[in-house]
Amino acid sequence: MRRRTIYRHKLLPYLLLAPQLAITLIFFYWPALQAIYQSFLLQDPFGLRTQFIWLENFQHVLSTPRYLESVRITLVFSTSVTLLAMGPALLLAVMADQVIRGATGYRTLLVWPYAIAPAVAAVLWLFIFHPSIGQIGQGLRALGIPWDYRINGNQALFLVIFVSAWKQVSYNFLFFLAGLQSIPKTIVEAAAIDGASQSRRFWRVVFPLLSPTTFFLLVVNIIYAFFDTFGVIHALTQGGPGRATTTLMYRVYRDGYINLDLGASSAQSVILMAAVIGLTVIQFRYIERRVHY
């Protein structure tokens, strides 16, 4: 039976909702609508001359080969970040789940990186991977590997993927651990009594039961890779060398903020917004069906 709270006044629930609704409208819907409106305009930065040009901005953006290149980079980037952020997190969570002594200590240590701002994390890794001042950077060069992410696009892409993923491992770890702990011990024990090996127990029992968490994290991580990795890229490579690390998000920033091309930048935001909405819908409609709740 569903519990229902009954309000005597029709107005009260709306009144209670109003602050949250107002915040959503002002800080989310209004800017989003502004972006959509701006994406139809050709305007100088000062807003002195405005022309309404329908879909020309979109046409211009989508016909640029470099935009498609950014799409490819973003796909590689997001997939890698998601896999690299979730895989190790799951492994760590499974290990931490088995720890009996000092579990809280481990957990706290593993969660720490999440408290670091993306840009700060990027600078930390920059000091480690920098070819001339970083320990690992110098080490790689000493080994004869021509490590220089400032000029090698693949190395740069690897670096931003690595740092972005590292940043997210803690978050995933926390959710995976909580997910693991909510799986009833009896089920796992029953499987053990039936003679299932440890890896079999994990893949056949634990992993499927963990799927709601995995699915949730998949969505969150993809959105993270799309939108929240700006700080890392900005601090490490500024989208270069060449355009090797210019993701769609970074492009929006560059065209809008640095190049002051508000129309093209807005059009890209709108495309990005549509892409992420689409991606989330697909995930919930198709992947979710295979999730055991």
Added chain:
Amino acid sequence: MLTRILTRSLVTLLAATVAIGFAQRIELEFWHALTAPSGPLLETFAAEFNASQDRYTVNASYKGSYADTMNLAIAASRAGNAPHVVQIVEIGTGTFINAGVAIKEVHQLFAETGVPFDPERYLPAVRGYYSLPDGRMMSMPFNSSTAVMFVNDDALTRAGLDPATTPLETWDQVRAAAKQIVDTGAAACGFSFAWPTWTQFEQFSAIHDVPYATRANGFAGLDAELRINSPLHVRHVQTLIDMGAEGSLTWGGRGSAGDALFPSGECAILQGSSGLRGRVVREATFDWSIRPLPYYADAVEAPLNSVIGGASFWVMTAPGRTDAEYRAAAEFFNFLGQVEIVERFHVETGFLPIVFGVYEKLAAEGYYDANPGADVGYLQLARTAPTENSMGFRLGNMGEVRNIIEEEVEMALQGQQTAQQALDNAVERGDAVLRAFERAFR
């Protein structure tokens, strides 16, 4: 009765406001983008200006990087509360010059306020950058630098080259020295540069007297087209690619990223802003010298003046802005243009002495004998009268153009395309940016 009381209190209030208005100093909002040591010194100048008279108060505030400050100023202008004066980086000049009613041109400011001003006091290469072709000054020059070449004399000596007698005037000489430095292990990196487009294309075009863009580098109109795929430019990029292949060039990254390579001793020869000198003085633990930028001896008989970088001050308009406020801006500019102020700024920050009289005064006092290399940038900037090709650049969205060139050259250095392809791509993409700008501002 009530109305009478209300009226009376209103009248009193009004009178009080007027009285305060007379006594009150006029406030001038001034946004800048300079960090230490230049920023605090600029704020000191503002405080000294405030103390020097009793009519105006300049509120100087740091607003972040050049890009941040420019974006904030534009956003503020759109919202109708632009600052009175804002510092805009040199590559934003094209954008601001076309800002129409959003700005007040400096020549107009002085004419309207009646404050006397003589633009001829400023060096031609500085004044020209911020003026229309007919000489009308659009913004107020302030912090200007130019590109020079820093040389690690100890590394030269280790490589078996005598710093006193080794000429580094041409690219052939620089390349040979850089190669010898790397080959002998005198330094890990022979040659590098900061601000790649600025040093390798803008300065390069100016001193070789070749156009960077048509229409006098954009001074004559928004319909300018890039010309950086000329044979000389291609040859230069090929030189850079070859130097990269032989190991004598290390790419230092975009923007100021390359700066760090010189004071750390990693790179023996580095082209960067003359403003880097202060940091080298503080950090370098070796003997060093500053030399003018190299050139191709067969491409130009004698190299021309280099161009400036840095920023200038723009006066912005806003609804309800009064003549007195504009007058405050004009007075403040004249204060900053005084020889003593320019001299202090030059000596303490390494930016160039941009008005006539400062260099001569310091030279007479022996300052440059005590601080060798501090005059190289100035002498290079002032060595010839600027031509159409060395006056500066007036292109829309120049930051984007710079990025495009850097992107394409980075890809050429990675071996993904030839020098010619890189520059053809840069021209094609850069021209698209210029056309978009032309369209938005028409």
